[in-house]
Amino acid sequence: MxxxxxxxxxxxxxxxxKYLTAEFIGLAVTALVVAGATIPLHLFGWDxxxxxxxxxxxxxxxxxxxTPRRIRAIGYVLRDDDLVFRKGILFQRFxxxxxxxxxxxxxxxxxxxxxxxxxxxxxxxAAASTNVIIPGLPQHEADELRDHLVALAESRRAGL
Amino acid sequence: xxxxxxxSGPVAGPAPAANSAPAPETNPxxxxxxxxxPDEVVARTPAALxxxxxxxxxxxxxDGEWHRLHPASPLLKGGIALLAIIGxxxxxxxxxLIEMFVPQAGYGAGDPIDLILESGYxxxxxxxxxxxxxxxxxGFxxxxxxxxxxxxxxxxEVRSGVLFRTNRRARxxxxxxxxxxRPVIARLFGAAKLEVNQAGQDANVKLExxxxxxxxxxxxxxxxxxxxxxxxxxxxxxxxxxxxxxVDRRLGEFLAPELDPNAAEPESVVKLxxxxxxxxxxxxxxxxxxxxxxxxxxxxxIFASEALFGLIGxxxxxxxxxxxxxxxxxxxxxxxxxxTPDGVRVGFGLLTxxxxxxxxxxxxxxxxxxxxxxxxxxxxEVKVNRAGHSSASGAAGQQNTTILPVGNLDDVRRVLxxxxxxxxxxxxxxxxxxxxxxxxxxxxGFANSPRRARVLRWFSWRRNGFAVGPGSVLLRKGxxxxxxxxxxxxxxxxxxxxxxxxxxxxxxAAVYLHTVAGPITAQLGAIDAxxxxxxxxxxxxxxxxxxxxxxxxxxxxxxxx
Numbered sequence: 001m002x003x004x005x006x007x008x009x010x011x012x013x014x015x016x017x018k019y020l021t022a023e024f025i026g027l028a029v030t031a032l033v034v035a036g037a038t039i040p041l042h043l044f045g046w047d048x049x050x051x052x053x054x055x056x057x058x059x060x061x062x063x064x065x066x067t068p069r070r071i072r073a074i075g076y077v078l079r080d081d082d083l084v085f086r087k088g089i090l091f092q093r094f095x096x097x098x099x100x101x102x103x104x105x106x107x108x109x110x111x112x113x114x115x116x117x118x119x120x121x122x123x124x125x126a127a128a129s130t131n132v133i134i135p136g137l138p139q140h141e142a143d144e145l146r147d148h149l150v151a152l153a154e155s156r157r158a159g160l
Numbered sequence: 161x162x163x164x165x166x167x168s169g170p171v172a173g174p175a176p177a178a179n180s181a182p183a184p185e186t187n188p189x190x191x192x193x194x195x196x197x198p199d200e201v202v203a204r205t206p207a208a209l210x211x212x213x214x215x216x217x218x219x220x221x222x223d224g225e226w227h228r229l230h231p232a233s234p235l236l237k238g239g240i241a242l243l244a245i246i247g248x249x250x251x252x253x254x255x256x257l258i259e260m261f262v263p264q265a266g267y268g269a270g271d272p273i274d275l276i277l278e279s280g281y282x283x284x285x286x287x288x289x290x291x292x293x294x295x296x297x298x299g300f301x302x303x304x305x306x307x308x309x310x311x312x313x314x315x316x317e318v319r320s321g322v323l324f325r326t327n328r329r330a331r332x333x334x335x336x337x338x339x340x341x342r343p344v345i346a347r348l349f350g351a352a353k354l355e356v357n358q359a360g361q362d363a364n365v366k367l368e369x370x371x372x373x374x375x376x377x378x379x380x381x382x383x384x385x386x387x388x389x390x391x392x393x394x395x396x397x398x399x400x401x402x403x404x405x406x407v408d409r410r411l412g413e414f415l416a417p418e419l420d421p422n423a424a425e426p427e428s429v430v431k432l433x434x435x436x437x438x439x440x441x442x443x444x445x446x447x448x449x450x451x452x453x454x455x456x457x458x459x460x461x462i463f464a465s466e467a468l469f470g471l472i473g474x475x476x477x478x479x480x481x482x483x484x485x486x487x488x489x490x491x492x493x494x495x496x497x498x499x500t501p502d503g504v505r506v507g508f509g510l511l512t513x514x515x516x517x518x519x520x521x522x523x524x525x526x527x528x529x530x531x532x533x534x535x536x537x538x539x540x541e542v543k544v545n546r547a548g549h550s551s552a553s554g555a556a557g558q559q560n561t562t563i564l565p566v567g568n569l570d571d572v573r574r575v576l577x578x579x580x581x582x583x584x585x586x587x588x589x590x591x592x593x594x595x596x597x598x599x600x601x602x603x604x605g606f607a608n609s610p611r612r613a614r615v616l617r618w619f620s621w622r623r624n625g626f627a628v629g630p631g632s633v634l635l636r637k638g639x640x641x642x643x644x645x646x647x648x649x650x651x652x653x654x655x656x657x658x659x660x661x662x663x664x665x666x667x668x669a670a671v672y673l674h675t676v677a678g679p680i681t682a683q684l685g686a687i688d689a690x691x692x693x694x695x696x697x698x699x700x701x702x703x704x705x706x707x708x709x710x711x712x713x714x715x716x717x718x719x720x721x
Contacts, residue, residue, distance in 0.1 A: 003667040003689040005659045007697075081704040090661050096700035097654040100707050126359065126547065127653035127674035129681075159333070159521065159713035160359055160547050160651070160676065 005092050010084060012075030018116050019136025023067050025112055031060040076134050081156065083123065083149070085132045095132055100156035101125045105146045109139070121145060126160050221374060222311040222381035226319075229307055230351045230369045234300035236343075237368055242296070309367055311378070313385055316356055316365055330358050330365045332386035333713045336548025338379045339516040339560070342372065347513070354378060357548030359676070364548070379517060383502035386519065388714030428496035429574040430567050436539070437492055440566035443533035444488075446481045453477065492565045499578045501716070506563060514550075516560060521712020522546055523579050524651040524675040525682055526563075528572055528596055529643040540572045540596065541565065544579060545678030561679050569593065580648060582630040591629050595636040595644035599623065606636055607695070612666050613686040626671070626684055626695060631706060633673060633699060635684045645682045647673045649699075649706035657696040659689065671695055 034056040041049040069089055077084045082098040106122035113119060119142035123132040137145065221227050230236075250257075256273060276285045299322075307320040317329040337357040346352060351369035358364060370378065453474055493510040500517065507515035524545040534540070542564035550560045564575045576592055577584035583592060594604050600622035602608075608625030609617060617624050620639035627634045633652075635645040656672040663669055663685075669692035673682035687695075711717055 004664060005657060005669055005689060005693060007693065081708075082700055084700075088658075092659045094657040094696065095654055096656075096696065096703075098652075098700075098704045098707060100704075101653050125653040125674070126676050128677055129656075129672065129674045130654040132654070156708060158650070158707040158710060160336075160524075 005094065007084070007086075007094065010077045010079075012077055012086065015071060015074050015134065015136040016118060016138050018138075019118055020068055020071055022112050022116055022118060022136065023071060024064065027060055027064045027067065031057050034060055071136070074135065078148075083132070085123075085134065095130065097123055097125060097130060097132055098156070098158075099149065099152040100158040101130075102149060102153035105149055107142050107146055119143075123149070221378050222385065224310060224312040226308040226310045228304065229309070229367060230349075230371055230374075231304065232349050232351055233307070233369045234304050236346050236349060236351055238300070311382055311385065316382060318365055318367065328365055330356060330363075332382065333388070334358055335382070335386050335519060336522050336546060337516055337518045337550065337560075338382060339514060339550045340375050340379060341515075342513045344511045347372070347511075352376075355550055356382065357550055359547035364550070380502075383517060383519065386714070387502055388717030428498050429578065430495070430497050430564065430571045432492065432495040432566065434493070436566060437489060437495075439537065440534065440539055441485050441488055443531070443537070443539075445531055445533075446484060448533065450478065450481055488565075495565060497564065497575060497578065503715075504563070504578045506560075514560075516550065518544075518546065518579075519712075520581065520715040521648075521650065521710065522548070523648070524678065525645060525647040525673070525680045526576070526579055527643060527645050527680045528576070528592070529641065530596075532640055534566075535642075538568050539566050540569070542567070542572060542575050542579075543679050545675050545680045547676045569596070572596070576646075580632065580646060582632060582648075583646075585630065588630045591627060591634065592644065592646070595627065595634050595646075596642065598636070600625065600636075606634070607687070607691050609668075609686050610688050613668055613688075615666065616662070616668065616686040621686065624684070624686060626687070628698065628702070633682075635673070635682055637684065645673075645680060647675060647682050649702045650710035650712065651675055652699070652703040652707075655696060655699050655703065657692055663689075669693070671699075673699070 035053050038049065038053040038056055041052050046052075066089070070087075073089050073092075074087045076086070079096075081100075082096050085095045085097070087093055102123060103126055104124045106120075106124065108120045108122065109118070113136070117139050118136050119139050121134045121137055121142045123130070123134075134145075235242075253273065276282055302322055303320075306322050306325075307318075309316070309318045311317075313332075315329045315331055317327070319325065319327045335356055336359055339355040339357060341353045341355065342351075343353070346369055349369075350372045352372045352375040354367040354370055354375045356365040356367075367375075367378075457474055490510055492508055494513070495506075495508040497504065497506050499505075503517050503519035503522070505515065505517045507513065524547065526545075527543045528540050529543070530540050541562065543561050544563050546561065563579060564571060567575065573589050573593070576589065582588055591605055594606065598604050598606070600606070600608050606625035606627045608623065609621045611621070613624065614621040620637060623636055623639055623642075625636050627636070629646070631650070632646050632648045635647075637643045637645070652673055652675065654674045656674065657669060658672065659669045666686075667689045668686050669689040670683065670685040671687065671692050675682060
């Protein structure tokens with residue numbers, strides 16, 4: 001018997017499908033770097049150097065194969081008084097953060113995300129372990145969500 | 161506010177006048193009327209003159225005007241280094257000094273003073289020494305004059321620095337704790353360090369140094385202003401040390417109990433005897449390590465008799481553990497804990513004393529734990545997570561997070577009642593006790609791990625569980641190292657639920673209650689997945705409703721004047 005965690009009553013907002021492109025490009029770069037790391041083996045003339053390179057690239061490819069599912073598993077819901085965030089398939093994680101607990105909101109854009117018109121949104125509380133980062137939101141949505149969350153936090157302000 | 165007039169504001173009051181200023185009459189019966197009146201008399205006197213009855217002046221320190229620190233502050237802060245330098249110089253010149261009194265004792269030629277005398281640079285040399293001294297004294301004086309603070313209804317503010325000015329302002333309703341530290345040397349001068357802890361890295365406001373009595377009074381005033389209480393200030397109510405000579409007063413302060421009987425309950429709720437302290441240290445985890453190490457050395461010397469190299473590795477470790485023992489012992493001596501209307505007061509220390517007040521609602525989680533060797537004696541340790549971090553280390557040499565270094569079950573009950581007001585009720589305390597010593601049965605109020613969790617929690621699966629208590633969550637863990645974590649609902653930052661592949665096969669899950677960082681991680685693994693999901697929903701809702709009704713940032717704002 002096994003029970004998969006779920007909060008079935010919630011209608012999850014998922015991240016933009018375009019975020020998958022960003023992840024794939026990132027993984028392609030990772031594959032190149034990993035392959036590059038095996039160059040010294042070739043230079044030393046090790047017999048199995050090609051195997052090492054292939055294994056490294058294969059590991060990245062296997063990880064990439066699960067990426068679409070991994071991204072589909074990321075979701076968030078704005079409930080009346082708190083934000084619920086989920087991620088992970090093998091290692092599932094759900095976090096509920098009351099709006100009043102917000103200390104600040106970060107909206108980050110790397111060059112790749114900016115080219116795709118996406119942003120990462122980070123919800124920071126007084127506890128470091130809260131660690132809620134919603135990746136791959138369309139830029140305008142991230143800005144709206146940020147302003148919305150700040151307004152909600154303002155109306156529910158509490159001490160630490 | 162006359163802050164623009166600096167330095168010709170109230171702080172510039174002439175010092176000699178203060179010595180002859182009559183101390184205001186303190187009659188408890190007329191305290192409310194006397195409230196505003198003494199301001200005119202004492203507000204224009206410096207913060208604390210050495211040897212003056214400072215307590216009478218202290219109430220005026222919180223009148224919203226700028227004040228200066230104890231005049232001996234520069235000496236206490238930087239003067240120790242100066243003394244050391246003078247000591248080194250004297251030590252180097254000792255042969256010359258001997259020569260002065262015992263002629264022909266003979267000393268090695270060519271020391272710097274000989275050079276100066278022979279080359280006729282005596283006057284310039286004396287001039288240079290004097291110049292350095294004058295510059296130092298002026299520097300100390302200017303830095304003392306430029307270092308001012310004020311306490312208003314909203315903020316505590318400090319301005320300091322001569323070339324590089326700093327100005328730090330902290331909101332009173334964000335105070336996480338107020339600590340008064342009295343280092344040995346400062347105690348001899350009758351001075352104390354007052355530190356207002358705020359959440360955040362290096363965010364404390366320090367007042368180094370104040371008169372010893374003034375620090376106590378100022379803390380009470382800051383707490384009164386911060387509490388949002390509408391009660392009238394009791395100016396000069398604690399002018400108890402005003403009589404007697406300077407020596408008597410210093411002696412009185414030196415021997416005084418850490419808790420002011422007027423402000424706190426006269427008795428600490430926990431008596432920590434020296435015997436118990438020594439016992440707790442002897443039975444701490446370090447001892448297990450030490451014993452294991454000794455066994456390892458003996459074993460190696462038996463099987464490899466030529467190799468006593470093991471011993472060489474052991475000596476520094478043993479020294480380290482020994483130092484830790486001594487530190488822990490000295491730091492925990494004279495430990496007191498008592499409740500005041502403005503929060504818990506924890507004091508400790510033999511020579512350097514520390515005495516901290518934690519206002520209500522500043523404790524983010526509590527852990528009651530029992531190292532295995534303490535099981536036989538029934539001792540427990542209580543730690544807390546808190547947002548502010550005092551720069552002074554606490555009991556047992558750790559950060560000020562150990563609220564009770566060692567105590568029995570009754571002590572823990574009393575301490576819990578102080579740090580978590582909900583736990584002064586018998587029902588809640590019974591629940592906490594079940595959390596501490598309960599073996600884990602189906603009907604003990606805790607939702608425990610199911611039997612299938614024994615794969616992940618070999619010994620503790622019966623005990624491993626949670627309960628929702630009054631305004632808080634209780635997590636019970638550990639069979640061998642017993643542990644109870646209590647997180648008050650209004651302090652919860654967020655809550656997480658997680659499940660890995662192994663837990664999924666067993667239909668188990670883990671919950672995490674996130675609070676500010678500290679020695680406690682409120683985490684409970686291997687509980688039933690459905691129970692965990694329900695717990696996640698319930699606690700998330702409870703945290704929201706608790707934090708919206710929480711008024712602990714102005715903890716006395718709801719009570720009547």
